[in-house]
Amino acid sequence: KHLIPHAITKHGLDVKEWAITDEALLTLIRRYTREAGVRNLERELSSLARKAVKQLMLSKEKTVRVTDANLSDFLGVPKFRFGEVEAEDQIGVVTGLAWTEVGGELLTIEAAMMPGKGRMTVTGNLRDVMKESISAAASYVRSRAVDFGIEPPLFDKRDIHVHVPEGATPKDGPSAGVAMVTAIVSVMTGIPTRRDVAMTGEITLRGRVLPIGGLKEKLLAALRGGIKTVLIPEENVKDLTDISDSVKNSLEIIPVSRMDEVISRALTRAPEPIEWEETSVKPEETPAVETPPVEEEVPGLTAH
Known part of the structure; x- marks a missing residue:
């Protein structure tokens, strides 16, 4: 409620020009940040906003929408591995x-x-x-x-x-x-x-x-x-x-x-x-x- 509007305002965007889905935001938190606070999360959101501005200026698009599928196109490969249970019972x-x-x-x-x-x-x-x-x-x-x-x-x-x-x-x-x-x-x-x-x-x-x-x-x-x-x-x-x-x-x-x-x-x-x-x-x-x-x-x- 605070970080996303702040990133939009800070980079001169309109709320209709840039959006991030809940799924992408969850992946961003889990795989691109690892901290007790929100400083790195704010930094990554600002990075997304800057790249959205560039994309809007260089293309005819009117809206940039960040999804779970294209998040890595903006930020690169995930920085952290989010713990997940093994797929099957295994020996050792x-x-x-x-x-x-x-x-x-x-x-x-x-x-x-x-x-x-x-x-x-x-x-x-x-x-x-x-x-x-x-x-x-x-x-x-x-x-x-x-x-x-x-x-x-x-x-x-x-x-x-x-x-x-x-x-x-x-x-x-x-x-x-x-x-x-x-x-x-x-x-x-x-x-x-x-x-x-x-x-x-x-x-x-x-x-x-x-x-x-x-x-x-x-x-x-x-x-x-x-x-x-x-x-x-x-x-x-x-x-x-x-x-x-x-x-x-x-x-x-x-x-x-x-x-x-x-x-x-x-x-x-x-x-x-x-x-x-x-x-x-x-x-x-x-x-x-x-x-x-x-x-x-x-x-x-x-x-x-």
Whole structure:
């Protein structure tokens, strides 16, 4: 009600000469701006108005209408990826939740397994705390292997690669631990994860789920991305009093205190435990995490 009339007046346009549809405005907010205020939104609207003036002067058109279909013609390719739920249940793909300076984000975590010698590689511009979280997740899964239906020798015959997409953005924090465990269990058991479930929580080597920060922003990101169920640490239940009823009523928020609860709800079916006796296979330590070096500090995602 204020920004659009201001842009029209500022650039000498008439209300009949320039218009933007509601769909285009929503896409503009979601994919071209990312901030707590409206400064960048005002800047982008001014850019649209200037280009409308130019188009009106160079053509015989009397009206310029910005739609969702032609928005990129005016502003170029979208600057930001708006979180959306995965299209289908997949093996080794888990939706976590992250906090940023301008709100919450869906955090996709991928795990792949291949023949190898027990190495684990992590990529995605991850900082120290998140890399340590992945190491803890791998150790936990290995310690509970038979409970998840995984034969222990498999760890020494396969390499696992954990990747967090959008590598240009640094990522840090421990709260993706439960998602890391879920991704590793999924890829090692071949059981898909539910695409409509997101989760947040720090993990311990004993399988406890510890509290996190930024719950409000993370729940808003889940709702925005089309998530139906969110698993949160039980110790964060007290923080739900700060969340609006409209958000809580739109999501199934499930408190969890143990990793077993997460696995049972996040996978499409529960893993079946197996019986396993120690053999002559010599146990090895959990492999060290390999990751490319981070060269510079830039603002990023925080799973805290």
